[in-house]
Amino acid sequence: MSALWSTDAQALDTALAHLHAELDRVANAPSPAALVRLEVSFCVTHLPAWLNAQTLLPRLYWRSREAGSIAYAAVGAAHEVASLDELRAALAQSGSTASDYFGGIAFDAAGTAWPGFGACRFVLPRVVVAVSADKTTLALNLRFDGTPHALEIARARDTLAQLVAARPLPHWTPTAFERFDTPDRATWCRWVEEATAPNALAQLPKVVLSRQTRLACIAPPSPWALLARWQARAPHCFHLGAQFTHEDTLIACSPERLYRREQRSLTSEALAGTWPRWVRGHERRNTQALLDDAKNDGENRWVQADITKRLSPLTTQLDVAPAEVVTLPSLYHLRRRVNATLTTAIDDAALLETLPPTPAVGGVPRDRALAFIRTHESHARGWYSGAFGRISRDTSELAVTLRSALVNTKGICLHAGAGIVAGSRPEAEWAELDHKIADVMALLGIA
């Protein structure tokens, strides 16, 4: 192993020595705060490689899409919640201690859950490594909520004992995959015809239908190695990963923000409307064509109108910016940004109860769209098209969980959806699903 990686081992030894000394101090304190966060300076050569080397569960990864954002990798749990009410209570208890919960929610709480993920799961990690442009830290969280102090400290020491230094990611080897689409093309085309019949559109003007593409193989790649390669191709996307069991790991490089909250200031967006990026070098012509396209503009406006309607009662001010085009490696999207100021009573749990699923992934009206999706789609969407991110008392940010891969020992499941509105053509929408998985398929060596 190179000298670079041996620095990681030294940094871990130093960090552990500091943290054990800090734990001695906490153990001897007369009455520690309900939540204690110990932080030391750290060094990692490569964050996904550090996560890949760990054996503790859960393993979580999060990086916002803004340039200069902090990348977080986390292992173990000091606390977990399985509902938005529990999340609200946990954040209220955290007081002034900076505590970041990482996790997500499913697309449809009433739908079939992915094993281990559930409908809602947020974790206050036991250990969080945070990498920013100017520093790397390792933080240890302790939560003394009804737990005997000595037990919580012993659990923290146990986690520290299981941390290992980063090692290079496994060598990337080409793998042969067998592909299975659910629904198949013929069924998809029937669904789109059904959804675009005039009397169907009168009841349900937009529904986002999705497909699961299962790529079966003998030896799937490490999800963290795949995420590392994927994020290099999608630098302007949210990068996320979650592993709760030894079986399944979700990774995603999503272009879509559900919301970002800084105190009372909120930014959200309508991201909908898609154009393939076939021919490079004609960017201006292509982006203008997308801006001028009535069908795509309509798809986007349904989302913007729904976000505006749902946020209005929660906000004191709300603005919508003009449509713009987001350019990704394989496609373009239409986006309208929404800026708002929240009323004081609104917290993250309230936002998560209200905003998702937006019509970028569900439809309009929401209830009819969910009913259509439940009766047609046989695959479990699980956390695909749900939301994932970081939540704290002062600042929070969640992405819509799109462009995702669920990796397990039998292969990889990719999910992609397309908004079906008046003017949608079955074959074109099927092709759009392929464009939405094109980046990860290319990484996997599948044309």
Ligand SMILES: C=C(O[C@H]1C=CC=C(C(=O)O)[C@@H]1O)C(=O)O
């Ligand atoms: C549902 C997905 O994309 C959404 C986000 C952007 C554009 C979309 C569209 O044009 O249909 C979708 O609303 C997906 O990628 O699986």
